[in-house]
Amino acid sequence: MAVLMWISHSWRPLQVDEIRHAIATQIDSDFLDSDDIPAISTLLGFCQGLVIIDQCTSTVRLVHFTLQEYLCTHPNLFDRPHSVMTEICLTYLNLPHVQELAAGSSPDQRGTPFLEYSSLYWGTHMRMELSDRAKTSALQLLNQFDSHASANVLRNSISPEFTIDPAPCRKPISALHCISYFGIVEVADIMIKMNKWDVNETDDAGMTPLIWAAKYGNGGVVGLLLQEKRIQPDQEDTNHGRTALTWAAENGNEGVVRLLLGRKDVNPDSSSKSGRTPLSWAAENGHEGVVKLLLGRGDVNPNSSDGYNRTPLLWATGKGREEMVKLLLGQEDVNPNIPDRYGQTPLLWAAGNGEEGIVKLLLGLNDVRPDSPSASGRSPLAWATKNGHEGVVKLLLEREDVNPDIPDTEYGLTPLSLAAENGHEGIVKLLLEREEVNPDTPDTEYGQTPLSWAAENGHEGIVKLLLEREEVNPNSSSKFGQTPLSWAAKNGHEGIVELLLEREEVNPDAPDTEYGQTPLSWAAENGHEGIVKLLLEREEVNPDTPDTEYDQTPLSWAAENGHEGIVKLLLEREEVNPDTPDTEYGQTPLSWAAENGHEGIVKLLLEREEVNPNSSSKSSQTPLTLAAENGHDRVVGLLWARNSRPVR
Secondary structure: OHHHHHHHHOOOOEEHHHHHHHHHOOOOOOOOOHHHOOOHHHHHHHHOOOEEEEOOOOEEEEOOHHHHHHHHOOHHHOOOHHHHHHHHHHHHHOOHHHHOOOOOOOOOOOOOOOHHHHHHHHHHHHHHOOOHHHHHHHHHHHOOHHHOHHHHHHHHHHOHHHOOOOHHHOOOOOHHHHHHHHOOHHHHHHHHHHOOOOOOOOOOOOOOHHHHHHHOOOHHHHHHHHOOOOOOOOOOOOOOOOOHHHHHHHOOOHHHHHHHHOOOOOOOOOOOOOOOOHHHHHHHOOOHHHHHHHHOOOOOOOOOOOOOOOOHHHHHHHOOOHHHHHHHHOOOOOOOOOOOOOOOOHHHHHHHHOOHHHHHHHHOOOOOOOOOOOOOOOOHHHHHHHOOOHHHHHHHHOOOOOOOOOOOOOOOOOHHHHHHHHOOHHHHHHHHOOOOOOOOOOOOOOOOOHHHHHHHHOOHHHHHHHHOOOOOOOOOOOOOOOOHHHHHHHHOOHHHHHHHHOOOOOOOOOOOOOOOOOHHHHHHHHOOHHHHHHHHOOOOOOOOOOOOOOOOOHHHHHHHHOOHHHHHHHHOOOOOOOOOOOOOOOOOHHHHHHHOOOHHHHHHHHOOOOOOOOOOOOOOOOHHHHHHHOOOHHHHHHHHHHOOOOOO
16 A cells, blocks of 8 residues: 555656665654665565556556546545655655765765655645644754755756756755745744744855745745845846746746735836846736736836847737737737837737737737838748748738738748748738739849749649749749759659640750759759659750769769669660760769769669770779779679779
């Protein structure tokens, strides 16, 4: 029954050694005999199949979740389990050999496997059920807490996010911090009256006991601390410059917020090092009750901005808190148009995140500017389009004061280009229905049209829509001379290649201006065999055109990259020279294939009489030396057999 109690009521799964030590610990004992620690097989045997060891986690667990439900819904099976577990945890922590552990940042727990669980959860169990014996044991521990190993176990577990100092420089938390975290009012009351601990003492992050109690919503302890004359209720932590009120507001601890706001010496609008106020944190996290309390104060600025110039409204919008946005917009003095440092207004954030309900709320205000761009020049419509939020796009297009074709100032991309690039077909249809939208506008950064973007990224449905428009040039080239066909061939979008080749005005052999590669060259290099077949069917396609960057032919690219099927297709063409060296390295297709160990391609090329198996590159390396150097033994054998003279 003790094993079942621990497994069903513990706050996390227990390791094998943890439950062995828990069972062996006798309440109020000052000694733990190793002979009393039962073997796990003994414990499992007593439980007669109800408990097993999880092999993946090395924890003990109940055999089925329905047993957990049964044990938790039948409280009479165990006599005050949380009280018993509290007393066992505290007894363990008060054992002499545990007290003797060094209070370093990471105490050695190999001989005390139950130390971590006891340190982290004795107070949690105690809060569930409080006994006089547990209270006495807790005070015994807390009186020596500053030098106890459990202080650092607790501190490292619950507040790593506050820590800026390296581990050796950290100081342990005080006993008052500990009890403020657990929120046990009865023990905290005794400790405060003892006057042994400074109620304003800070840990290494500058967190006071009051801040801890406020952060974790322990209103009873907050109330006790606020009764102390020496308390400094508005003291900031040193890491973030945040007060108890700020922490309570962030975590939605409404009762604590109410207590703190009742103090005249608490600033309800204090700002942290990042410039954020309690209202900002509460709004971001959707704590409506806290926001109402703060807004009820005449001295709280509802438009306060942080270091990024983000207001509470902007934070609420960014997190999709529709009810919070509605609450804030109900305040007469809330400005819905304040942008952050990057020029992003609440409407822009809502549009970009697809928060349709919030967009409706904001567009319902007379003073909202629906076309206000961010610092990058992108409007709310552009952001909604880029991210595929079709419902928001519809709402914005209903407004006469929204320009559906305005390019951003960073890349010169129109909403249509953004939709085409990212494959949002429904939005493309909506935009193409507008007369003022130019379906063929190139961007200013790359010179790509919406068709070019759609072809590059394989959005076939969008390509079809754009090709239906007479004003769309299917052969337009970017700043680097790449046409939609070139992009589609390079990236293997076969369906789009077919669509483009159906158009008479499309040049199927146009090289780009950056590398001088034709669509066939790109397809051959990247192994798109189906596209190679389509292009080779066209009379105007030269199957042997070298690029201008490296002077490699389509055959050379295919051979280098091991695309055997494409090599076969190209070798079937009479106009393809199977032995053309490039000008950059002087390597032939055979040389490239041999260097990279493409045995099948080497065989195909060696079958051709015009292929010189001993051709030398600019570095004087032959196919044989390249294959040998790279460890391609089978290729070496093929070349050796072909050579007409012995090789040393």
